[in-house]
Amino acid sequence: MIVAGLDIGSTTTKAVILGFGQGFGGFYSDSMKPTGIDMPSVSKEVIGEAAGKVRLSFNDIERIVSTGYGRISVPFRTREMTEITCNATGVRKLYPQATLAVDIGGQDSKVIKMDASGRILAFAMNDRCAAGTGQFLEGAARTLGVSIDDLAKISRESKRKITMNSTCAVFAQTEIVSLITGRAKTEDIAAAVHEAVANRVYGLIRSVNPEPAAQIVMTGGVARNAAVVGSLERMLDREILVPNNPQVVTAYGAALLAEDLG
Amino acid sequence: MKKGEMLTGFKTMFKHPYRRAAEWKRITGKKVIGCVPMYFPDEMVHAAGALPVALFGSGEPISHADAHLMTNACDQVRSTFDSLLKGHYDFMDGVAALHVCDQVRFFIEVWQLDRPFPFFHQMWRPFKMDGSTRPFLLKELERLKSSLEKLTGNQITPQALRESIESYNESRLLIRAMNDIRSRRPGILGAADTARIIAAGMLMPIEENITLMKQLISVLEREAIDGSERTRIVVAGHPCAVPDADLLDMLENYGLSVIDDDLFSGGRRCATDVILENDPVEALADSYMNALPCTTHHFPSAWMKSGDDHSPYSDHVIEMVRKGNAEAVVILRMMYCDPFDLEFVFLKKRLEEEGIPFLPLVTQHGPVPLESLRTRVQAFAERLKTHL
Ligand code: SF4
Numbered sequence: 001m002i003v004a005g006l007d008i009g010s011t012t013t014k015a016v017i018l019g020f021g022q023g024f025g026g027f028y029s030d031s032m033k034p035t036g037i038d039m040p041s042v043s044k045e046v047i048g049e050a051a052g053k054v055r056l057s058f059n060d061i062e063r064i065v066s067t068g069y070g071r072i073s074v075p076f077r078t079r080e081m082t083e084i085t086c087n088a089t090g091v092r093k094l095y096p097q098a099t100l101a102v103d104i105g106g107q108d109s110k111v112i113k114m115d116a117s118g119r120i121l122a123f124a125m126n127d128r129c130a131a132g133t134g135q136f137l138e139g140a141a142r143t144l145g146v147s148i149d150d151l152a153k154i155s156r157e158s159k160r161k162i163t164m165n166s167t168c169a170v171f172a173q174t175e176i177v178s179l180i181t182g183r184a185k186t187e188d189i190a191a192a193v194h195e196a197v198a199n200r201v202y203g204l205i206r207s208v209n210p211e212p213a214a215q216i217v218m219t220g221g222v223a224r225n226a227a228v229v230g231s232l233e234r235m236l237d238r239e240i241l242v243p244n245n246p247q248v249v250t251a252y253g254a255a256l257l258a259e260d261l262g
Numbered sequence: 263m264k265k266g267e268m269l270t271g272f273k274t275m276f277k278h279p280y281r282r283a284a285e286w287k288r289i290t291g292k293k294v295i296g297c298v299p300m301y302f303p304d305e306m307v308h309a310a311g312a313l314p315v316a317l318f319g320s321g322e323p324i325s326h327a328d329a330h331l332m333t334n335a336c337d338q339v340r341s342t343f344d345s346l347l348k349g350h351y352d353f354m355d356g357v358a359a360l361h362v363c364d365q366v367r368f369f370i371e372v373w374q375l376d377r378p379f380p381f382f383h384q385m386w387r388p389f390k391m392d393g394s395t396r397p398f399l400l401k402e403l404e405r406l407k408s409s410l411e412k413l414t415g416n417q418i419t420p421q422a423l424r425e426s427i428e429s430y431n432e433s434r435l436l437i438r439a440m441n442d443i444r445s446r447r448p449g450i451l452g453a454a455d456t457a458r459i460i461a462a463g464m465l466m467p468i469e470e471n472i473t474l475m476k477q478l479i480s481v482l483e484r485e486a487i488d489g490s491e492r493t494r495i496v497v498a499g500h501p502c503a504v505p506d507a508d509l510l511d512m513l514e515n516y517g518l519s520v521i522d523d524d525l526f527s528g529g530r531r532c533a534t535d536v537i538l539e540n541d542p543v544e545a546l547a548d549s550y551m552n553a554l555p556c557t558t559h560h561f562p563s564a565w566m567k568s569g570d571d572h573s574p575y576s577d578h579v580i581e582m583v584r585k586g587n588a589e590a591v592v593i594l595r596m597m598y599c600d601p602f603d604l605e606f607v608f609l610k611k612r613l614e615e616e617g618i619p620f621l622p623l624v625t626q627h628g629p630v631p632l633e634s635l636r637t638r639v640q641a642f643a644e645r646l647k648t649h650l
Contacts (some may be wrong), residue, residue, distance in 0.1 A: 069637070070326035097488075120645045123636060209614070 002056065003063045003261075004047050005254025008070030011106025011134060011220065012195055014251040015046040017034065017054065017061065018259060029053045030248045031155055039073040045197045065258040068252060069108070083250050084112055084123050087123075090253025091217045092118040094243050100203060100214040102232075102240070103250065104222035106134040107137040109201055113208040122208045131168055132200025134221045137228075144186055151190050152227035158191035160184075172196065197222070198231035205236070217241045219249040233244070265481045268474070269455050274464040276504075279316055282466045283315045284353045295381065296351050298342065298359035298366055299502040299577060300526045300558070302385065303403065303546050305536065308468060309360070309418045309426040317342050318463035318504050318527075330372055336598040337626050338503040339369045356381025356413065358406075362502070362558040363601050373474065379415045387550060391561045399547040407543065423542040426620070429468045430536065436475035437463070437532035443482050445586055448494055448519030450487045454513035456520070461504045461527040486538040491619065493589055493646050498579045498609070500594035501602055502526055502555055506625060508632055513592060516643035522586040523578060526558040530554060554578055558604040573608035581620055590646055591620040619646060 001021045007014040014034045019027040031050035035041050048058040064079040067086040091101040094116070101112040109132045110125045130136050141148040154165040162184060172193075179189050192199070210216075214237060222228055222245035233240050243249055244255070275282060289418045293312040296305060307314035319341025327335075335343075345351060356379045359370045367384065367458050378444045385402050387396055407418050434464035437460055444451045451459075459478065463471040497505070497520045504527040513520065523529050536542075536549040553559065555574035564574045583591060593611060595602060606622070621634055621642040 046350060069633075082637050082641035082644055084637065085644045120641075123638075 001063075001259070001260035002232070003065075003255055004050070004061045004066055005064045005251040005256070005258060006043055006068075006071075006074065007045060007086065007248070007250045007251035007254060008043060008068040008073065009026065009083075009105050010069050010093060010108070010248075011035060012037070012247065013046050013068075013070070014248045015043070015044050015050045015168050016128055016248055016255040017047070017050045017052070018255045019057070019089065021029060021165070021213065027054050030251065032247060035070065035253045040071040040075065043070075043074050044076075046081055056095065063258040065254040065260055065261070078258065079115045079261060081254065084110060084120065084125075085251040086176070086253035087254050087258060088114060088118070088120055088253065089106060090249040090251075091157060091219060093252070094249065095215065095217050095241060097215045098217045098241070100205070100208075100216045101218040102216060102218045102223075102226070104133060104197075105220045106138075109133050109204060109220075109222075111201070111204045111210075112215070113210055122189040122205045124204050126200070126204060129168060131172070132197050136166070136172065136197055137222065137225065139173055140176055141171050142188060144180070146186065146190070152194065152225045154187050155190035155194055155227045157187040162188050162189045164192045164193040164196040166196075192215070192225040194225070194233050197228050198235060201232060202235045203226075214238075215241065219243065219246040221247050223247075226252065263477060263481065265478075265485060266361070267497060268478050268481060272455065272459045272462045275465060276458040279318060279320070279465050280315065280353070281284065281314055282352060282470075286313055286467060287353060293381075293557040294308070295599060296354045296357045298362075298370060299338070300360070300362055300530070301387065301550070301553070302358055302360045302407070303366055304464075304468075305423065305426040305430050305546065306403065306406055306410060306418065308409075308429070308620055309423040310414045311416045312410065312414055313467060314358075314464075315354070316461065317345070317351070318461060319343075321506075324347070331369060331374060334598045336365055336502075336596055336600075337500075338596060339365050341368055341503075346373060352430075354379065358383040358385070360385045360387050362387070363599075365598075365600070381409070383409050383458050387559065389559055391551065391559050392563065396547055396551055399550050400543065401544055403543050410517070411518075411572075418591060420542055421620075423547065426534045427538055427545065428517070429472065431538075433463060433468055433471050434474065434532040434535055436472065436479060440475065440482065441529060443479070445521040447485075447487050448492045448521050449486055449514075450482060452507075452514055453497065453510040453520035454514075454525070455506050455522055457510065457525060457527045458507065460531055464527075464531075492585060493517055493643070494519055494521045495590045496521065496523065496579065496582045496586060496588045497523040497528075497584075497592050497594060498510065499602055499606075500596050501626065502524055503596055509594075509623070509625060509635065512632060512636065512639055516640055518590075518592070518639075518643055518646070520592075521588055522582045524582065529582070530556070540546075540594060541616055557599075558599040564609075571608060571611075573612060575605050576609045576612035580616055580618065581610060588642060589619065590642070592642075593620055594620040595622055595624045597624055597626055610626060 002019045005016045014032040017029045029050045049114045062080040067083045071080040097258045114120045143150045166175045220238045223242045296317045298316045304314040324344045326338045326347035555578040
């Protein structure tokens with residue numbers, strides 16, 4: 001059986017392909033691409049690419065579970081499931097002890113609280129606002145004139161603490177501009193931006209009232225940003241586990257659920 | 263009449279909330295009083311020969327009200343005020359409100375300054391309901407009685423008031439019967455339809471409402487739906503406002519069936535009768551003293567029994583869950599409704615303690631941006647293992 005998990009996020013579309021069953025021995029493949037406006041075509045391409053890596057094609061996929069904000073846009077899905085269920089499934093497969101999943105994507109952030117058996121107890125998502133998401137970081141990087149990949153590195157040089165007052169992504173841009181004109185250093189602003197994102201996510205984490213001893217796993221594009229992860233670890237006073245490829249964990253969970261559909 | 267036709271009829275009534283009241287006024291030449299939700303004693307207005315209609319605002323985008331109100335006014339208040347400024351209430355003869363919260367008080371005072379109506383009445387009902395409350399309410403009811411008598415020129419006799427109370431009790435009984443059918447056979451009546459039926463009942467003469475409800479119930483009783491495969495949930499929260507129909511439909515499209523609720527346009531409206539033993543004014547006062555726990559009033563006697571953080575309101579929601587054999591609660595939080603926000607803290611804690619899954623959704627009056635809520639609702643349904 002060959003199945004795919006397809007996570008159509010606001011910024012990036014990710015696919016994970018799993019092969020299992022007799023004669024296969026099991027295999028894994030993934031791929032991702034910017035989402036764009038034609039979600040069905042991009043999704044087909046991403047699945048095709050991931051399939052190509054294991055010398056298969058789109059047509060070889062027997063079941064597809066779609067997830068993410070574009071999950072209902074692909075007519076070829078076998079089933080659609082929310083990113084909450086898919087993310088929790090992926091996280092638990094990678095970290096069977098995890099009881100708190102934090103996923104920060106391009107335009108949304110979510111926190112999922114689970115019990116010891118992996119059952120979802122509560123979840124929270126950011127409300128109609130891009131603060132505390134990848135988009136916030138991207139906007140800030142653009143205003144600062146640095147690449148998003150360098151933002152975390154630059155912030156490591158920070159020596160002076162600046163606190164950002166705006167919790168709204170749009171107002172934050174204005175605040176960054178005024179900090180730049182006020183001759184604040186780029187690295188200090190970058191550090192403040194990370195702190196602001198971490199602050200929002202921290203609020204979201206608090207809203208699900210996590211167990212003090214919860215094992216925390218962070219996924220999504222922003223989990224690759226060491227500065228945000230570090231800030232959050234300091235705020236929570238706990239270690240946060242980040243998988244090798246944090247962006248595809250939700251798609252991986254979708255693929256696992258596709259496997260279970262049978 | 264068929265069920266579909268009846269439901270369409272209620273839908274149309276709710277879409278044009280004041281059409282019937284304006285027509286009634288044209289035909290009868292009598293007075294129409296807009297009553298701000300919740301808990302205004304409609305019986306008294308009815309006994310004075312006037313028509314009480316609930317002011318639910320409208321589903322229209324809010325464009326006029328924000329220039330007059332604070333931006334943190336709840337959406338129910340904003341929408342009602344917006345409807346006023348757009349002239350939707352111009353045909354009415356007056357406005358009346360019970361002091362459910364400070365927001366209501368402030369906004370109707372702004373109303374009276376901005377657009378004075380010939381009749382304006384605020385009935386005070388304390389937040390804290392203790393030994394001093396009943397005599398106070400009696401005075402308030404007498405004050406309301408005389409101002410309505412002055413407006414209409416009709417004397418509110420004990421007999422007239424008694425008859426009005428009986429009619430309203432009958433309508434409450436019928437709503438309870440409808441809700442009971444819904445609970446026994448989930449899926450027979452959608453949550454959006456139920457809310458619209460109850461809300462529409464507050465926009466027409468009570469006698470018409472009674473006739474329609476009787477017809478509806480006999481139609482429902484003939485229907486063969488048992489809905490036993492659906493996940494039973496309770497909807498709580500959302501004081502005053504009628505929740506967005508699309509949002510309620512969305513819950514049900516994901517396999518969740520609302521079997522009971524705590525809405526003003528729902529179970530709360532019909533929960534307790536006015537018990538007529540002696541004097542009808544006293545009976546009305548007693549009905550406030552026996553009201554269900556609510557986020558807009560509290561009884562220190564019940565509260566102090568079990569300590570500072572005891573929440574009778576949470577008990578009430580949990581009881582609905584247990585009695586209705588429900589699996590979960592969806593909590594509709596109207597933006598900026600501070601009475602509910604304060605109680606939400608206790609409710610959340612209690613539901614967690616009881617192990618009852620719940621989904622809080624922050625909603626707005628009027629069209630709700632559904633896409634932002636869809637993932638939450640679907641994930642909640644997945645969690646409850648429905649719609650898989
Ligand atoms: S919805 Fe809440 S804040 Fe608004 S009028 Fe009702 S009780 Fe007051």
